[in-house]
Structure formats: C-alpha cells, structure tokens
Amino acid sequence: MGMAGGPIVLDRVEKTYGGANGVHAIASLSAELRPGEAVSVVGPSGCGKSTLMRLIAGLDAPSRGSIRIGGQAVTGPVPDIGIVFQRDLLLEWRSVLGNVLLPAEIKRLAGLEGRASELLQELDVAGFAKAYPWQLSGGMRQRVAIARALLTKPTLLFLDEPFSALDALTRDQMNVLLQRLQTTQQVTTLLITHSIAEAIFCADRVFVMSGRPGAILDDIAVPFERPRRLALRETPQFTAIGRRIREHFEKTGVLVG
Ligand code: ADP
Secondary structure, three states: OOHHHOOEEEEEEEEEEOOOOOEEEEEEEEEEEOOOOEEEEEOOOOOOHHHHHHHHOOOOOOOEEEEEEOOEEOOOOOOOEEEEOOOOOOOOOOOHHHHHOHHHHHOOOOOOHHHHHHHHHHOOOHHHOOOOHHHOOHHHHHHHHHHHHHOOOOOEEEEEOOOOOOOHHHHHHHHHHHHHHHHHOOOEEEEEEOOHHHHHHHOOEEEEEOOOOEOEEEEEEOOOOOOOOHHHHHOHHHHHHHHHHHHHHHHOOOOOO
16 A cells, blocks of 8 residues: 555644745644545635645645645655646647556556556547547546546545536536546545535535635535436435535625625
8 A cells, every 4th residue: 555545634734825924825724534535625716725735745845734644744745646637738749548648658657558548448538549639629638637647546636626617518527427437446536626516526525615724614524325427416415515515605705695
C-alpha cells in the first residue's frame, strides 16, 4: 500500500497567504477522508477550495495544523495523485492515446498501453484513441483528461471544477461516468464543484464550505447505492440533501433567493 492508500487526516489546518496581513484563505479545518471514499467540496468562489486541494496534494504548505495521509505527514508533493482541472490541458499534437500515456512517459513506466485502452473504453471514448484532441467535443476531451489522470492507478483522484465549462447535458453525462468510475477504480476522490446537484450525485459525502476563511459548515453523508442513475436527483431523499446545502448558503448570505 502506498502512502496515499490510507485515510487523509486534516488536523486544524489553516492557510494564510502573504504573512500576517495577508489573505486568510482557510480557517481551522479538521476532517478525515476514508480510503476509497468520494468527497465533494461545495462552497462559494474564493472560499479556499482549490487551496485545500493544493494543501492535501502537498503542492503548498499549511500555515498551521497538519495533514497526514496513511499516517505519514504531507511535507512535499504527494506522488500518488491524479489531478483533473476545468481546462483539460491536453497536448494538441498528440493523439488521444498519446495524451493518456503521457504520465507513463514522464515517469518512465512501460507496459501501460493495456491500462490506457481499458480506461478509454470505460470512459466511452475508445473509438477516438487515434484521434487528436481538436477533433473531440469538450466532454470527450475531459474524458481523456480523466483517463490520463487515472493511468498510473493513483490512490487519490482530485478534480477541481472539472465540468464547469461543459454544457448542462454533457455535464450530467460526466456525472454518471464519474460515479461509475468510483465503483470500478479503487480511488479516493475529492471533487470541487459549485453545483449542489453534482456534489451530491458524485459523492459519498459532501463538505459544505463557508465563505473565506473557508471552514467546513456541514459534512453530509450521501447514502445512495451505486450505480446511480440521473433519476435519483428527482427523489425526495436527494432533494432533501440539496435543500440542506442550499439553506447553509442562504443563512450565510452566499445565496439570496
Ligand atoms: P476557491 O477555489 O474556493 O475559489 P482559492 O483556494 O482559489 O478559492 O482561493 C482562496 C483565497 O485565497 C482567494 O481569496 C484567493 O485570492 C487567495 N489565494 C489563492 N491562492 C493564492 C496565492 N497563491 N497567493 C495569494 N492569495 C491566494
């Protein structure tokens, strides 16, 4: 088991950028993510969601508090993470398969062609393996970005607003794919999103964050079995969770309605 195979424990993590008079991005934040769990983080812009992700990934250090993964303190970049951003960051001059295999080249790992093909199959883009990114729709490009992130079987998958640039229907389809991956890939997933429905649909737990400095206002268990179908969003149990999240945002003035 790699160091990322264990729980992620955040203990009173704080982040201030730029010294004493700087931006207080994250207040004292404590949380635990279990291995294999999918957690969504939903909160207003600028509340520290991306900061939180960077801190867990070891790309930035907390000002106070500690982060441990599998019992080991995070003191530098965590190697075992696949990351997906809003922009897919595909290389236009490489084929789809060439893009998915890029991490193998960088890490000098051989024999991952089968894994790459499997992932493209699972993400329903196998027919485009030889195509170039410019030939694909936004949703397909993002599927390729997800396949690339999963190539080396990371134990952590971080997605930072991955579907925000997609049209609403494509986004729904990506939500279905992402929750499916959660059952086929043994990966602990952290999904940052502004969509309440997406946060619930894709996750086992939703962290609701306050405005800056970011703190966790609520930690909500999402009990629905997988695989999940889109019709789930219309059930009373699902809408009740959505209401609970919306009420947090209304109480704190993030949403006025
Ligand atoms: P979110 O992802 O929730 O939109 P971020 O984590 O990106 O929020 O940012 C939280 C706050 O910290 C914002 O006010 C942002 O301007 C500030 N911030 C983020 N990164 C830096 C940085 N490298 N230096 C200074 N301030 C930053």
